[in-house]
Amino acid sequence: MAKPISIEVWNPSGKYRVVSTKPMPGTRWIRLLTDQDCRVEICTEKKTILSVEDIIALIGNKCDGVIGQLTEDWGEVLFSALRRAGGTAFSNMAVGYNNVDVNAANKYGVAVGNTPGVLTETTAELAASLSLAAARRIVEADQFMRAGLYDGWLPNLFVGNLLKGQTVGVIGAGRIGSAYARMMIEGFKMNLIYYDLYQATRLEKFVTAYGQFLKANGEQPVTWKRAATMEDVLREADVISLHPVLDKTTYHLINKERLSIMKKDAVLVNASRGPVIDEAALVEHLKLNPMFRVGLDVFEEEPLMKPGLAEQKNAVVVPHIASASKWTREGMATLAALNVLGKIKGYPVWSDPNSIETFLNESSQPPPASPSIVNAKQLGLPSSKL
Ligand SMILES: NC(=O)C1=CN([C@@H]2O[C@H](COP(=O)(O)OP(=O)(O)OC[C@H]3O[C@@H](n4cnc5c(N)ncnc54)[C@H](O)[C@@H]3O)[C@@H](O)[C@H]2O)C=CC1
Numbered sequence: 277m278a279k280p281i282s283i284e285v286w287n288p289s290g291k292y293r294v295v296s297t298k299p300m301p302g303t304r305w306i307r308l309l310t311d312q313d314c315r316v317e318i319c320t321e322k323k324t325i326l327s328v329e330d331i332i333a334l335i336g337n338k339c340d341g342v343i344g345q346l347t348e349d350w351g352e353v354l355f356s357a358l359r360r361a362g363g364t365a366f367s368n369m370a371v372g373y374n375n376v377d378v379n380a381a382n383k384y385g386v387a388v389g390n391t392p393g394v395l396t397e398t399t400a401e402l403a404a405s406l407s408l409a410a411a412r413r414i415v416e417a418d419q420f421m422r423a424g425l426y427d428g429w430l431p432n433l434f435v436g437n438l439l440k441g442q443t444v445g446v447i448g449a450g451r452i453g454s455a456y457a458r459m460m461i462e463g464f465k466m467n468l469i470y471y472d473l474y475q476a477t478r479l480e481k482f483v484t485a486y487g488q489f490l491k492a493n494g495e496q497p498v499t500w501k502r503a504a505t506m507e508d509v510l511r512e513a514d515v516i517s518l519h520p521v522l523d524k525t526t527y528h529l530i531n532k533e534r535l536s537i538m539k540k541d542a543v544l545v546n547a548s549r550g551p552v553i554d555e556a557a558l559v560e561h562l563k564l565n566p567m568f569r570v571g572l573d574v575f576e577e578e579p580l581m582k583p584g585l586a587e588q589k590n591a592v593v594v595p596h597i598a599s600a601s602k603w604t605r606e607g608m609a610t611l612a613a614l615n616v617l618g619k620i621k622g623y624p625v626w627s628d629p630n631s632i633e634t635f636l637n638e639s640s641q642p643p644p645a646s647p648s649i650v651n652a653k654q655l656g657l658p659s660s661k662l
């Protein structure tokens with residue numbers, strides 16, 4: 277017999293059963309659910325990544341909705357199990373939902389929520405941190421200090437790259453890519469080149485206005501360019517940060533060939549999804565080009581790194597923590613819980629998933645709506661007029 281899964285239960289007499297596959301930061305998300313007659317069951321298993329079988333056991337025979345994680349494989353098997361248990365609501369505690377088969381969810385009439393907006397700045401700040409850490413060799417220098425190797429200032433010690441006046445390249449200039457671009461432009465007076473399927477009009481206007489401000493102050497103005505091809509970004513930029521969604525069009529977007537056209541001393545940052553880079557090709561490139569540096573938050577086969585990556589001094593690696601600020605993680609939990617609650621209660625879907633502040637305001641009741649349901653149209657869910 278399978279070992280029972282350990283859980284923590286809130287409001288045992290609640291009418292609706294909502295399962296969270298992981299403990300999540302804060303308590304507001306729990307309160308919002310229990311106040312609305314939900315029994316909340318939180319999986320407290322020590323195991324980091326739950327299997328499909330573990331989640332089927334959690335869903336059980338009666339489950340109205342599940343809050344899940346980006347490490348879980350939400351496809352046909354789980355959505356059919358959820359539907360059999362009477363459930364129609366699922367939310368990822370993440371903005372990216374490449375772990376979710378939305379077609380399967382549609383087939384079983386399950387709403388799929390995600391958590392955009394609340395993590396935009398936090399994620400962009402981590403991408404900016406990785407850019408700086410890689411450009412200025414901060415991790416290498418830290419290790420050198422701790423190893424007791426510092427025996428005095430030297431003209432050639434840990435020389436890195438100056439950002440001011442250089443070009444920042446952004447691939448995927450959506451919410452996070454645009455926020456990152458602004459940080460690098462405003463903070464370090466970098467010029468912008470970006471590639472996206474859509475024009476980033478607000479970002480372009482910001483750079484134009486900031487350039488005019490600098491010029492009026494007698495400083496060198498910053499500039500922007502929307503690249504016709506991704507290769508243009510790779511050839512021209514000194515620091516390149518990847519922020520697209522992961523789908524068929526972005527899988528191995530950065531491969532051996534594209535790495536070879538980048539500047540030999542470029543900095544490449546990835547805080548989107550690991551498979552956007554062919555990581556084995558990247559390891560080879562790092563070995564052959566010691567001046568080329570990367571900052572990685574995500575990996576092709578998490579939690580693993582491809583062989584050789586950990587040994588490369590020109591790589592800064594952190595464990596998928598880009599959205600890990602307290603405010604953001606509590607906000608993600610709140611949005612995910614409200615996505616599930618909204619569907620269970622038959623609330624409409626918030627009409628602008630980018631404007632979620634009202635759901636995050638702790639001193640007021642959130643509006644009766646699901647903040648962000650990605651398959652609302654396919655399921656014919658009503659849109660909130662609030
Ligand atoms: N490392 C982490 O902890 C985090 C990672 N993410 C990842 O970042 C991604 C982006 O998040 P947001 O900015 O909120 O999403 P978004 O939807 O606002 O931006 C994504 C952009 O990528 C563009 N894009 C799509 N296909 C493309 C292609 N083939 N070439 C170039 N651009 C393309 C889209 O047009 C869009 O502008 C998420 O999907 C998620 O995978 C998000 C948050 C935290």
Ligand SMILES: O=C(O)C(=O)CO
Nearest residue numbers: 369370371372395599
């Ligand atoms: O939200 C996401 O997509 C993440 O990767 C975690 O914040």
